[in-house]
Amino acid sequence: MLNKEEHLQYKRHLTLEDIGEVGQNKLKDAKVLVVGAGGLGCPILQYLTAAGVGTIGIIDHDSVDQTNLQRQVLYGYNDIGKFKVSCAISKLEQLNKFVKFKSYIDRLTKSNAKKIFKAYDIIVDGTDNFGTRYLINDAAVLTEKPVVFGSIFKFEGQVSVYNYKNGPTYRCLYPKTDGGNLNCEEVGVLGVLPGIVGLLQANEVIKMICEIGEVLTGKLLVFNALSMSQNIISYDKTVHAHVTYIEDVEEEFNVNTSMKSLTFDEYLKHKDDLFVLDVRTLKEHDMFHLSHDYHIPLKEISDRYIEIDTNKSILVYCQTGKRSIQAIEILKRLNIKNKLYNLKNGLQQPI
Numbered sequence: 001m002l003n004k005e006e007h008l009q010y011k012r013h014l015t016l017e018d019i020g021e022v023g024q025n026k027l028k029d030a031k032v033l034v035v036g037a038g039g040l041g042c043p044i045l046q047y048l049t050a051a052g053v054g055t056i057g058i059i060d061h062d063s064v065d066q067t068n069l070q071r072q073v074l075y076g077y078n079d080i081g082k083f084k085v086s087c088a089i090s091k092l093e094q095l096n097k098f099v100k101f102k103s104y105i106d107r108l109t110k111s112n113a114k115k116i117f118k119a120y121d122i123i124v125d126g127t128d129n130f131g132t133r134y135l136i137n138d139a140a141v142l143t144e145k146p147v148v149f150g151s152i153f154k155f156e157g158q159v160s161v162y163n164y165k166n167g168p169t170y171r172c173l174y175p176k177t178d179g180g181n182l183n184c185e186e187v188g189v190l191g192v193l194p195g196i197v198g199l200l201q202a203n204e205v206i207k208m209i210c211e212i213g214e215v216l217t218g219k220l221l222v223f224n225a226l227s228m229s230q231n232i233i234s235y236d237k238t239v240h241a242h243v244t245y246i247e248d249v250e251e252e253f254n255v256n257t258s259m260k261s262l263t264f265d266e267y268l269k270h271k272d273d274l275f276v277l278d279v280r281t282l283k284e285h286d287m288f289h290l291s292h293d294y295h296i297p298l299k300e301i302s303d304r305y306i307e308i309d310t311n312k313s314i315l316v317y318c319q320t321g322k323r324s325i326q327a328i329e330i331l332k333r334l335n336i337k338n339k340l341y342n343l344k345n346g347l348q349q350p351i
Contacts, residue, residue: 001025006098010052023210024052028098030209031119033057035108035136036126037084039194040150040201042074044124047202049092049099053209056092057120059104060084065348067319071191108132110246113139122205123147126198130174134247137162137170141243146208146217150201155190155225157197161204163241164217171240173220193225261344262315275310275338279327280318288347290317298323301330310338317343 002010002024013019013027030053034041037060048056064072064079064087072084079087085103092101104116113135117123123145125136133149140147146164151157162169200221207213220233267274267290276293278285285295296304298318308314314336316324321344328340 002028006052009096009098013051018212019210023212026209026211027052027206028054030121031055031057032122032124032205032209033059033116033120034124034126035059035132036128037072037074037088038062038068038126038128039071039152039189040126040128040198041084042072042088043195043198044126044150044202044205045088045092046074046095047199048124048205049096051202051206052096052098053205054098055100055102055120057102057104057116058085058088059106059108059116061105061107063348065319071189071194073195108135110135110139113246114143117143117145120145122208124201124205125149126201128152133170133174138243138246141169141241142246148201148204148208150197152189152193152197154188155193157193157200157223157225159197159200159204159216159221159223160219161208161216164208164215167217168235168237169241169243171243172238173235175238175240190225196223196225260340261321261342263344267315267343273312274315274341275308275312277308277314277316277327278318279316279323284319293317298327301327302334305331305334305336308336308338313339313341315341315343317346319346320348321346 010024013024014021032053034044037058063081063083064075066080074088074091083105085105089101089103117139123140125147140163147162149160204216207215222231276290278289278293278295279298281297316327318324324342328342
């Protein structure tokens, strides 16, 4: 039951006939897991905390980077280099002292997803890559948990709810991917867009918990920030909803986990013996790059790889270490004979 101070804090909710004390107690009893504490995760976490969701879990292995500050509004300059989960919880605890937080400073994997999901009522997907979205879908189906999905791309966002009351799943909407997705690091994103989409996701969570309104199950909301258009596309449950195991995301996208990586210190030690290749965008390269490197954006690797005329081992780098892995896989398929190394964690580390 709500105490006197909670009655004051949630007064505007309690006044709403469709929520009232019954609905607020449902929020208090709810357990929600937010996967990703980035652009989408920040507004989702802020408004679920403000709404009084009783237990909120946050899983994210990343740390705050200065480039995050344009859209990840929970963080500031003093947070750069610190784990997002820790920073987020310290801010959220100041917003609502009645909410319990559970931190997972870890990467969501096929090994831990089911165990973590079982402790929650609703999963909220605030990630930015297809691989993790399929992982979330499969684990949610196997643990019978609904998922509130959101995605952003440049000026457009999408929101949907899947696996809700045995409804359609993410695989019904997107049965398969070729792994060629780009994230906001590579193509950019309007800073306010994740705020809008994240709030729409938080809204779906509150509706589900309080059992009010019409949940976006079997429906994909598409929002365009430039035209302010909003369309809802319906989709049905298909055979792809049937899941018996969690697919190996890394195998699905042909990522070689045994790939040799070099730390930044190792790079400094051996840099004279390495051909250093930057596969970030031109804007990123112009802002900052390693000395004596060669620049070929990831999307141009297949066309320009012949420019890599060297007998040295090749060290490939990007901002986080993800695009460089993709570049190395492309170079291997193109039969580059040089030894290939990935700069571990890219330029995220202190340098």
